[in-house]
Amino acid sequence: MRRSLIFFMALLMVLSTTAFAGAASGQKRTLRVAGESWQVSKIFLEEAAALFEEAHPDVDVEIITYADTSVLSTYILDWARGNTDVDIVFLDGGVTFAKQFDAKGLIYDFEKDLDIFKNYDPNNLKPGVLDYGRVNGNLINFPIIFEVYGVSVNIGMFKEAGLVDEGGNPLPIKDWDDFYEYAKKLTIKDANGVVTQQGASIQFGNNLIGCIAAALAGELGHVTTEDGINFDLQNDAFRSILANWQKGVLDGYYSVDTFVDNSGGRNALKAGNLAMCFEAAGRWMEAELMLGKGTVTVLPTPGGKGTYGFGGGVVVPKASPNADLATAFITETLLGEFVQTNTFTQFGKMSVVADFYDKSVGEIPTWGNLDKSMDNALMPPTYEDGQKWLDGVCTILQAGLVDANTTPDMMIDQIVELMGSIRK
DSSP: OHHHHHHHHHHHHHHHHHHHHHHHHHHHHEEEEOOHHHHHTTHHHHHHHHHHHHHTTTTTEEEEEOGGGGHHHHHHHHHHTTTOSEEEEEETTTHHHHHHHHHTBOOOOTTTTOOOOOOOOGGGGGGTGGGGGETTTOOOOOEEEEEEEEEEHHHHHHHTTOOTTTTTOBBBOOHHHHHHHHHHHOOEEOTTSSSSEEEEEOOOSOOOOOHHHHHHHHSSOOSOOTTTTSBOOHHHHHHHHHHHHHHHHHTSSSSGGGTOOOTTTHHHHHHTTTEEEEEETTTHHHHHHHHHHHSEEEEOOSSSSEEEEEEEEEOOOOOOHHHHHHHHHHIIITTTTTHHHHHHHOOEEEEBBHHHHHHHHHHOOGGGGGHHHTTTEEEOOOOOOOHEEEEEEEEHHHTTTOOOTTHHHHHHHHHHHHHHHOOO
């Protein structure tokens, strides 16, 4: 009996060990996807995770929210040691941060390393969008959405100011002179001179480089000099733009809220206190959600020759053991219909997939106002010292625009000097 009991217990242990080994071999893999809070919500990452898990029962998708771009420096340190807590990272601001990762050899090239188009036809994508993710020809930041700059306008305020055509549509903003004159008519002050309705806002904060690029593209049809590296600033067109911005600020028609609050313009538009908001074109949709359907629209960047375009994309660190899952998640769900159409129709983050883009524009005709801008959208150069560049330009313009003794030439000279001092 004792011998039988010992045999039974030994057999049980063997079976248990075998069962454990089988469970271990069948363990689920975990794909870790990181993004800022707005990316998690507006690109529907939780929903994308659920769709991918349904299609891949052997995979768990973990969505990680990181606070802001300051966290990205931690990724650099971890990835350089061959460690990572994430497999896919969403990045804002085009290739600026991806370029820093790539310079240290920390992220994959989606074409050369991951062969992402082996199972996905690149012809499905809108022409040109992949360029938003390339650095020196290498596709290091795969675009999931793209955006352009434009002027979001409050239709009711334009009507009250008489700035509409016979059909009640806001008059076009042909150039920056129009922008100033409209802002002047749209600004309302009380008996004490306090502004109760602001005519216009330009993003003079963390999107200032984008505003400069959009303004140059609108007026000149290009952003850089012939070398493709330096911003084309030493010309009459940009001199006139800065003079216009300074006059609008000094006269009180252009808000300076974005000097200290990057969301100052968009929040004022959503609150119904601002008539024109010059920054990412999707602001009109955010405001319409708050103010009601048909209350806000969007118009092209003044000048009409182009605007600033940029992609929001993802990178995959070389330290990740799940690069195969990462490429599948991108092509199957992030480029899938649910994510691509909803992020466009609900939040104005444009679809990079041609069919879904066309479908969304068909549902929301207002986007047709920017057809030409979208076709002629330009991406400005990004610099290795990108933060120094942004901070420096903000310091120069925020000081110069409020000082009548600072001429446009003085501001341009300072910016050009800064541009020559940074690593590109």
